[in-house]
Amino acid sequence: MEQLTLLWNYQLADMEAERQETAMKRSPIRQKLLKYQDYLREQKALTTQIEEDVQAMVDRLDALKDAITHTEDQLKALQARFEEKRPDSSEGIQEYVQETQHLVQTIVGYEQEIRRINKDAGDRDHQQHDILMRAAKIRAEYDKLKTDYDVEYKENMQKLEQLRAAAAEKAKDIEPGWLDKYKAIKQHSMPPLAQLNGDQCGGCRMSLPSAVVRSVRGGVPVECESCGRLIIQL
Ligand SMILES: [Zn+2]
Numbered sequence: 001m002e003q004l005t006l007l008w009n010y011q012l013a014d015m016e017a018e019r020q021e022t023a024m025k026r027s028p029i030r031q032k033l034l035k036y037q038d039y040l041r042e043q044k045a046l047t048t049q050i051e052e053d054v055q056a057m058v059d060r061l062d063a064l065k066d067a068i069t070h071t072e073d074q075l076k077a078l079q080a081r082f083e084e085k086r087p088d089s090s091e092g093i094q095e096y097v098q099e100t101q102h103l104v105q106t107i108v109g110y111e112q113e114i115r116r117i118n119k120d121a122g123d124r125d126h127q128q129h130d131i132l133m134r135a136a137k138i139r140a141e142y143d144k145l146k147t148d149y150d151v152e153y154k155e156n157m158q159k160l161e162q163l164r165a166a167a168a169e170k171a172k173d174i175e176p177g178w179l180d181k182y183k184a185i186k187q188h189s190m191p192p193l194a195q196l197n198g199d200q201c202g203g204c205r206m207s208l209p210s211a212v213v214r215s216v217r218g219g220v221p222v223e224c225e226s227c228g229r230l231i232i233q234l
Pocket of ligand 1: 194201202203204205206224225226227228229
């Protein structure tokens with residue numbers, strides 16, 4: 001059989017395998033599994049973010065507790081100084097009162113921040129809990145669907161292997177140069193071969209120059225300028 005006829009028959013078998021592969025990729029079960037995977041990945045990123053936030057809160061709480069201890073020490077030192085040597089002027093007493101108030105307010109500020117952080121951390125915990133619950137549910141659905149998908153995949157894969165083997169069988173007697181050309185065109189245009197249709201490319205329906213038409217009719221295939229397919233006439 002002529003090389004171009006062999007190549008054309010190979011393309012028919014190859015495209016059948018391609019259709020099977022595309023159908024497998026578009027399988028509704030597979031699409032759903034991919035969506036679940038995306039969702040689970042997003043939730044994982046969220047929980048990681050929450051864990052980081054909570055860790056930052058814990059660090060801040062430690063710093064605040066240290067700051068409170070430090071300020072309390074300052075307050076005690078101030079009181080001790082006052083007890084040791086009471087100021088004899090009203091300005092001195094005024095100064096002591098102001099300094100005491102300042103330190104007490106500082107501690108109150110720290111304590112307010114601690115309460116706020118504790119509340120935030122609690123909210124974060126709830127959020128984390130909700131995310132984990134939802135993710136566990138989706139994970140269970142994913143696992144269930146995955147079992148169905150594995151069965152479907154196995155069957156489809158068997159069929160695909162048969163189609164690929166049939167195509168390989170058809171490629172047996174084709175010269176490597178033709179197959180290489182076919183594979184190169186397949187990278188950008190499917191199917192890679194088009195038959196001459198009157199004076200048009202059978203792939204993209206572009207009208208071809210008469211020199212090209214003559215060449216193809218004379219048994220010399222030409223690549224279509226518009227779609228890049230190899231135009232042949234059997
Ligand atoms: Zn074309």
